Amino acid sequence: MNPSTSQAFETTVVHAGEDPERHMGSLSTPIYQTALHVFPNAEDGHLIHEGHKPGYFYGRMGNPTQAALEQAMCEVEGGEAALALASGMAAISNAILSIVEPGDHIVAPASLYATTGALLDGLLPKLGVKVSYVDATHAANYQEAVTPKTKLFYLESPANPTMKMVDIEAVVSVARSKSITTVMDNTFATPYNQRPLDLGVDVVVHSATKYLGGHGDLTAGVIVGRKDVVDRAHWQTNKVLGGVIAPWTAWLVIRGLRTLALRMERHNSNALKLARFLANHPKVREVHYPGLETHPQHVLARRQMKGFGGMLSFDVGGVDEGRRLVDNVKLCSLAVSLGDVSTLIQHSASMTHAIVPRERRLAVGITDGLLRLSVGIEDPDDLVADLRQALQHV
Numbered sequence: 001m002n003p004s005t006s007q008a009f010e011t012t013v014v015h016a017g018e019d020p021e022r023h024m025g026s027l028s029t030p031i032y033q034t035a036l037h038v039f040p041n042a043e044d045g046h047l048i049h050e051g052h053k054p055g056y057f058y059g060r061m062g063n064p065t066q067a068a069l070e071q072a073m074c075e076v077e078g079g080e081a082a083l084a085l086a087s088g089m090a091a092i093s094n095a096i097l098s099i100v101e102p103g104d105h106i107v108a109p110a111s112l113y114a115t116t117g118a119l120l121d122g123l124l125p126k127l128g129v130k131v132s133y134v135d136a137t138h139a140a141n142y143q144e145a146v147t148p149k150t151k152l153f154y155l156e157s158p159a160n161p162t163m164k165m166v167d168i169e170a171v172v173s174v175a176r177s178k179s180i181t182t183v184m185d186n187t188f189a190t191p192y193n194q195r196p197l198d199l200g201v202d203v204v205v206h207s208a209t210k211y212l213g214g215h216g217d218l219t220a221g222v223i224v225g226r227k228d229v230v231d232r233a234h235w236q237t238n239k240v241l242g243g244v245i246a247p248w249t250a251w252l253v254i255r256g257l258r259t260l261a262l263r264m265e266r267h268n269s270n271a272l273k274l275a276r277f278l279a280n281h282p283k284v285r286e287v288h289y290p291g292l293e294t295h296p297q298h299v300l301a302r303r304q305m306k307g308f309g310g311m312l313s314f315d316v317g318g319v320d321e322g323r324r325l326v327d328n329v330k331l332c333s334l335a336v337s338l339g340d341v342s343t344l345i346q347h348s349a350s351m352t353h354a355i356v357p358r359e360r361r362l363a364v365g366i367t368d369g370l371l372r373l374s375v376g377i378e379d380p381d382d383l384v385a386d387l388r389q390a391l392q393h394v
Contacts, residue, residue, distance in 0.1 A: 009076070009192060010261040017072030017254060022064075029068040031251045035059040051235055061239065065247040069254050073224045076191045076257065077204055081230035083223045083238065084250055088187065088207020090243030091221030092116055093123075095183050095205050096152065097241075098232040102128030104151040109136030109166065111159040111364040113185065114353045120154075137297065139170035146178055155184040155201070157194075158301075161313045161348045161372040162365040163288035165297040168304055172200035181229065187211070187339070192264040193307040202226045210339025211310070213256040214263055218249050263341065263377060267310030270383065271375040277384050278314045283394045285315040285369070310375045311338060313348070317369040321394045322347040325371060328393040331378065331386035338374035343383055346372050 023030050037056040039045035048055035056062050070082035085091045096119070100106060108120055110133040120131045130149070134141035142153055153175045157166035168184070175182045183203045184196045190211045196204050203225035206212055213220060221243075223233055238244070268291075275289035287294075290301035291308030301308060316322055325347075326334050332345045336352055346352060348370045353361055362368075375383065 013076050013192070013260050014258050016075040016257060017068040017070075019068065019071075023068075029065055029251065029254055031247050032064045033247055034063075059247075060242055060244045061234075063247050063250070065254075066245055066250045069222070069245075069250045070224075072254055072257055073206075073222050076260075077186075077224045078191075078195060078197045079204065079224035079230075080227040081224070083230050083234050084208070084245045084253070085221040085223070085238065086243040086245050086249075087219050088205070088209055088221040089115055089119070090238075090241075091205040091207070091223045092185065093119055094233045094237045094241065094243065095203055095223045095229065096124070096154070098229055098237045099181050099183070099203075100124070100129050100151050103149060104129050105147050105149040106131045106152045106154060107142050107145045107150060108133055108154040109156055109159060109164075110134060111136070111162045111164050111366070112154075112156045113160045114356055116154075116156070116185070118355065136166045136171075137164050139167050139174060142171050143174045146174075146180070150178070150180055153180055153182045155182060155196075156188075157184070158188045158290055158309065158311065160188060161288075161311075161352070161370065163290060163295070163311065163313055164365070165290060165300050165304075167300055168196055168199040168201060176200070181226075188311050189305060189309050190260065190264055192261055193268070193309050194305045197225055199304065203229050207339075208253045208256075209337065211264065211267075212260065212339075213253050214259065214339060214341060215256065216337065216340040216342065218252045218256075220245050220249050220253050222253075264307065264310070266377040267375055268307035270377065270380045271310045271312055271373075272308065273380040274373065274375055274383055274387065275312050278312075278387065281388075281391060283316060283321075283391050285317060287314045288312060288365075311372070312375065313370055313372045315367050315369045316371060316391070316394050319347075319349060319368045322349065322369045322371055324393045325390050328390040329386055330389070331382055332373070332390075338372075340374065341377050343376035343378060344374040348372050 047053035073082040132145045184201045187207045206222045208220035272291045279287045289312040332343045335344045
């Protein structure tokens with residue numbers, strides 16, 4: 001499907017990737033449960049195998065169900081090309097490794113997803129790639145960190161789990177002035193709330209495990225954006241790393257996309273209601289949510305986001321207080337993921353960011369009592385009641 005440029009996102013996401021003519025009239029894209037595709041002749045075998053002609057030959061290099069998801073993601077994010085992969089980290093690592101080489105330099109936000117940090121701190125230095133971390137709330141910090149070897153600016157906004165924002169257009173302006181490629185993790189916001197490619201970012205990555213799938217029943221990732229980068233990720237990096245998405249998983253992500261707009265409307269409204277409740281609770285020290293007027297970058301969030309998302313974090317004091325709260329929720333589930341229809345809560349210091357040294361964690365705002373809340377689509381009054389009773393134990 002090739003949507004009209006004037007078509008609403010809510011319409012595009014329902015029909016993205018549809019091609020009944022290509023799939024024998026099937027409105028729902030079939031699951032092509034095969035590892036191999038037969039060539040009609042030797043010449044086509046050569047051309048398809050080398051990527052000179054469209055087609056499929058081996059599951060690691062593509063599948064029609066996977067291709068339907070990739071087309072859908074191009075439509076909903078506005079990208080030239082996409083590559084679906086086995087996980088969000090497969091998407092992040094493939095995107096980065098398709099851009100940098102030994103001797104190159106990356107500038108990244110100090111506050112970001114912990115496993116992305118593990119990639120930047122652990123694997124990349126072994127490959128001869130240097131990384132500098134900056135306070136990404138000020139675009140000037142990216143510029144100050146640039147060296148003659150800087151090849152990539154990495155962005156994450158809102159940041160995990162501090163909800164700090166990046167001025168996307170300002171960072172892109174710095175990058176373009178110095179011919180630096182930009183890669184942005186748009187998992188928290190989703191393309192419903194934020195369109196980084198429209199703001200000039202070169203490549204967007206998603207953990208499709210989260211909001212795109214939406215139901216906590218799959219693990220997947222997506223790269224979408226500039227064709228040359230995506231092509232390198234497809235035909236070079238992932239060809240040897242092999243982080244291939246399964247056809248059944250690709251189909252589940254496509255199905256999840258159909259309800260993305262509806263779910264995000266509810267995630268957004270529920271999160272704002274819970275953020276306001278928590279901001280007025282005497283046992284909560286601070287709430288981080290870009291939809292609150294008290295968020296230091298609320299004006300920026302209003303400018304570059306359609307909605308403020310389903311993610312928030314709040315501080316209840318210390319490690320013991322944080323653990324007591326998560327041990328006493330009844331409706332919320334204690335789990336490390338996010339973007340599910342169910343509300344999920346975690347204590348960041350002892351869970352996802354336990355691998356980060358305490359001094360570094362505190363320096364970027366991940367305090368001992370910080371709790372991350374992925375607000376689901378339940379009745380918001382029930383969620384407020386659950387948090388209210390759990391806070392009595394803090």
